[in-house]
Amino acid sequence: METPKIGLPHLTRTIPSAFSSFYLTLVAMIQGVALGLLAAKIPGVLAPFGAVGFLYALLTFTVIVVVWHEYVLAAQEFWWKLTLWDSVVPFLLGMGQFLMIEYLGKENYVAWFFAASFSAFTGFFAYINYDRWLRLSDFDDPSAFTLFKSEVSRGRRLLLVLAIVDLLFGATSYWSSSRHTIFLLGLAHGAFLIAMVYRRLAWLRKALTLYGWAR
Numbered sequence: 307m308e309t310p311k312i313g314l315p316h317l318t319r320t321i322p323s324a325f326s327s328f329y330l331t332l333v334a335m336i337q338g339v340a341l342g343l344l345a346a347k348i349p350g351v352l353a354p355f356g357a358v359g360f361l362y363a364l365l366t367f368t369v370i371v372v373v374w375h376e377y378v379l380a381a382q383e384f385w386w387k388l389t390l391w392d393s394v395v396p397f398l399l400g401m402g403q404f405l406m407i408e409y410l411g412k413e414n415y416v417a418w419f420f421a422a423s424f425s426a427f428t429g430f431f432a433y434i435n436y437d438r439w440l441r442l443s444d445f446d447d448p449s450a451f452t453l454f455k456s457e458v459s460r461g462r463r464l465l466l467v468l469a470i471v472d473l474l475f476g477a478t479s480y481w482s483s484s485r486h487t488i489f490l491l492g493l494a495h496g497a498f499l500i501a502m503v504y505r506r507l508a509w510l511r512k513a514l515t516l517y518g519w520a521r
Contacts, residue, residue, distance in 0.1 A: 329388070333377045336400035340370050343407045351411040358485050359411060361492045362418065366406045368499050369425060373399055376429075379506065380436065391435055398428040415488050419476030422495065426469035433462040460505060468498045 344366055351359040377396075402425030409418040437458045475491045 329381055329392070330377060332393070333374065333396050336396050337370055337374045337403075340400060340403040340407065341367075343404065344370065344410075347407055347410050354411070358489050358492070361489060361496070362410055362415070365422075365492060365496055365499070366403070366410065368496070369406065369422070370403055372499060372503060373403070373425075373429075375503075376506070395428060395432045395435070399425055399432075402428060413483075415479040415483070415491070416476045419472045419479060419491070419495075423469045423472035423476065426465050426472055430462055430465040430469060433458055433465060437462065461502075464498075464502055464505065468502070471495075471498065 344363065348363050351363050402421050405421035406418055406425065409415075409421060437455075472495065475495065479488055479491060
């Protein structure tokens with residue numbers, strides 16, 4: 307009986323087809339737990355905290371959806387050899403989300419913003435890792451490389467700005483904890499999330515046009 311040959315050539319053939327299922331399964335587990343925790347938390351947040359509680363619950367839900375959406379798009383666009391860092395990042399993102407959920411309804415918005423900043427910083431380092439593998443890849447179409455490179459650079463900058471802004475918002479909420487201020491800070495955080503989603507969708511339209519998938 308011939309001994310199975312499992313080596314680099316075999317991995318090169320199998321990694322592209324297995325990458326999405328492996329990586330998305332890990333992310334789906336973490337995001338599913340986060341969504342379940344948030345759903346269990348919402349009833350205790352809405353009644354006593356009204357519009358402020360609803361806003362921050364909605365922001366936390368949006369973060370969960372954005373993280374999932376980013377990983378789905380990344381797994382469809384690109385694949386690379388998974389490293390330990392690729393396993394650590396999803397768990398760190400999940401940790402940041404769990405902390406955001408934990409501080410909902412406790413009127414501790416300083417901690418909520420610091421947890422949101424932690425999540426944004428983790429996303430920033432995830433994009434650095436994405437950029438590292440992008441540089442090592444071989445693109446048949448130079449315009450595709452340019453498009454991917456510009457997308458990763460913009461995503462990295464936006465997440466870094468969001469992380470810093472969340473730190474500043476956390477400090478602001480410490481010195482001014484009125485509900486009016488907290489509500490305005492939440493709206494500003496939501497504007498950054500909307501900008502991120504809009505940027506991603508705009509890039510996706512360019513990618514579909516480039517590859518001839520646009521209808």
